[in-house]
Amino acid sequence: MKIAVIGTGYVGLVTGTCFSETGNNVTCVDIDKNKIKKLSSGEITIYEPGLEKLFIRNQKEGRLHFTNSLEDGIKDAKVIFLALPTPPDGDGNADLQYVLDVSKNIGLLLTTDDYKVIIDKSTVPVGTAEKVSKAITENAKTKNTLDIDHTFDVVSNPEFLREGVAVEDFMKPDRVIIGTSSEKAKKVVGDLYAPFVRQGNPIIYMDVRSAELTKYAANSFLATKISFMNEIAQLCERMGADVDMVRKGIGSDERIGRRFLFPGVGYGGSCFPKDVKALVQSSREINYDFKILNAVMHVNEAQKLHLIPKIKAYFKNDLKDKKIAFWGLAFKPNTDDIREAPALDIITALLKEGAVISGFDPEAMNNVKELIGDKISYVQNQYDALTDADALVIATEWSEFRTPDFNRMMDSMKNKVIFDGRNLFDLAQMEECGFHYESVGRKSIVKKK
Numbered sequence: 001m002k003i004a005v006i007g008t009g010y011v012g013l014v015t016g017t018c019f020s021e022t023g024n025n026v027t028c029v030d031i032d033k034n035k036i037k038k039l040s041s042g043e044i045t046i047y048e049p050g051l052e053k054l055f056i057r058n059q060k061e062g063r064l065h066f067t068n069s070l071e072d073g074i075k076d077a078k079v080i081f082l083a084l085p086t087p088p089d090g091d092g093n094a095d096l097q098y099v100l101d102v103s104k105n106i107g108l109l110l111t112t113d114d115y116k117v118i119i120d121k122s123t124v125p126v127g128t129a130e131k132v133s134k135a136i137t138e139n140a141k142t143k144n145t146l147d148i149d150h151t152f153d154v155v156s157n158p159e160f161l162r163e164g165v166a167v168e169d170f171m172k173p174d175r176v177i178i179g180t181s182s183e184k185a186k187k188v189v190g191d192l193y194a195p196f197v198r199q200g201n202p203i204i205y206m207d208v209r210s211a212e213l214t215k216y217a218a219n220s221f222l223a224t225k226i227s228f229m230n231e232i233a234q235l236c237e238r239m240g241a242d243v244d245m246v247r248k249g250i251g252s253d254e255r256i257g258r259r260f261l262f263p264g265v266g267y268g269g270s271c272f273p274k275d276v277k278a279l280v281q282s283s284r285e286i287n288y289d290f291k292i293l294n295a296v297m298h299v300n301e302a303q304k305l306h307l308i309p310k311i312k313a314y315f316k317n318d319l320k321d322k323k324i325a326f327w328g329l330a331f332k333p334n335t336d337d338i339r340e341a342p343a344l345d346i347i348t349a350l351l352k353e354g355a356v357i358s359g360f361d362p363e364a365m366n367n368v369k370e371l372i373g374d375k376i377s378y379v380q381n382q383y384d385a386l387t388d389a390d391a392l393v394i395a396t397e398w399s400e401f402r403t404p405d406f407n408r409m410m411d412s413m414k415n416k417v418i419f420d421g422r423n424l425f426d427l428a429q430m431e432e433c434g435f436h437y438e439s440v441g442r443k444s445i446v447k448k449k
């Protein structure tokens with residue numbers, strides 16, 4: 001099948017590449033000229049495990065193309081995916097300008113002689129498919145394409161991939177949601193996804209509004225789980241309990257499940273923060289106060305700075321010129337994405353106190369450099385960050401941070417002090433090594449200065 005993917009970011013590039021992997025002929029479109037230039041010349045623009053191999057193979061085999069031209073991209077395409085940004089607007093709502101602008105332009109380009117399915121893959125509020133449909137129809141009618149209503153359908157097909165394991169999630173999704181009332185569109189989109197659900201994971205067909213809400217409900221529920229555990233961690237610190245024990249204790253209950261119960265320095269990324277905010281805002285617009293989600297957001301904002309009072313207390317409120325090593329800048333491991341990364345909030349707070357930061361992240365340093373430049377220094381490996389450090393802060397749970405060479409760390413650091421926002425290390429081991437160690441929801445290992 002000939003497919004166009006409009007928007008070639010994290011979702012668009014994974015979507016386009018994975019559909020080309022199952023034999024489709026895919027053209028990815030983006031307005032970013034530099035991005036398309038790189039992709040066209042075989043240079044991948046994001047870090048996502050496993051993606052580069054598929055990207056190179058399918059491009060070589062002529063099934064994966066890139067262009068800046070919407071017209072060229074959608075020409076002859078039976079299916080058009082919209083994988084465009086939906087960032088928060090001033091009120092916290094999802095800003096639909098990118099989705100609707102592209103829809104208008106698609107309307108201007110559509111003809112009545114071939115049927116197309118336009119698929120919203122962006123995370124969009126309930127009612128967006130109707131707006132997309134209207135934008136297409138109105139613009140098509142400006143050039144007298146009067147029968148246009150019958151030549152396209154707009155489908156909601158929210159994306160659930162997780163950055164860091166996006167290829168695996170896309171190739172073997174837990175479920176595929178297809179929201180449409182059109183039998184014709186159902187068949188086209190169902191056929192497209194058939195190779196991805198051969199192991200029996202379901203394609204769930206539903207009405208378009210339910211599909212749109214499903215995505216927000218999923219992300220908001222997961223964010224709620226995280227904020228809930230972060231509050232339990234707060235209690236643990238105050239009550240002398242250990243959050244790891246509590247986590248294991250509740251996680252073995254099948255109704256609760258083991259996943260998403262890890263406390264830390266809050267959720268970040270391009271999805272949870274904006275999607276929770278957008279659901280709260282769209283609830284407000286229909287006069288519904290989504291109380292739980294308001295609390296989820298507040299807890300998360302506070303949790304991002306959970307380590308700051310601990311760090312300040314340790315240094316007796318004097319962080320001026322203290323050298324802080326920083327491990328992890330991405331919002332989570334296995335990605336270079338730093339959107340809403342808690343690390344950035346922690347860094348801002350430490351810089352405000354006069355600290356000097358030496359940061360390391362296996363993939364995200366270029367993006368941080370682009371954002372904050374030389375406000376911090378960057379080093380090429382995790383141990384270089386530790387040279388003469390007064391403390392280490394861990395903000396992302398990259399695997400390579402989990403079992404470091406503690407002796408080497410001890411030798412490099414001026415003060416043997418760790419503030420661990422991801423609970424990577426065993427308390428007994430920290431005690432044995434002789435570190436001062438503070439984490440989230442667990443006992444502090446206190447070493448006198």
Ligand SMILES: NC(=O)c1ccc[n+]([C@@H]2O[C@H](COP(=O)([O-])OP(=O)(O)OC[C@H]3O[C@@H](n4cnc5c(N)ncnc54)[C@H](O)[C@@H]3O)[C@@H](O)[C@H]2O)c1
Pocket residue numbers: 006007008009010011012029030031032035083084085086098101102121122123124159160161162163270271
């Ligand atoms: N990143 C994720 O993990 C994830 C997961 C599920 C759903 N989503 C949703 O998918 C959507 C896209 O997210 P993303 O992370 O891929 O965003 P992104 O910012 O990485 O990519 C969006 C791309 O769209 C391009 N673009 C903007 N305007 C355009 C236009 N007029 N024509 C063509 N291209 C244009 C941008 O240049 C950019 O490359 C969002 O709604 C997001 O909420 C994201």
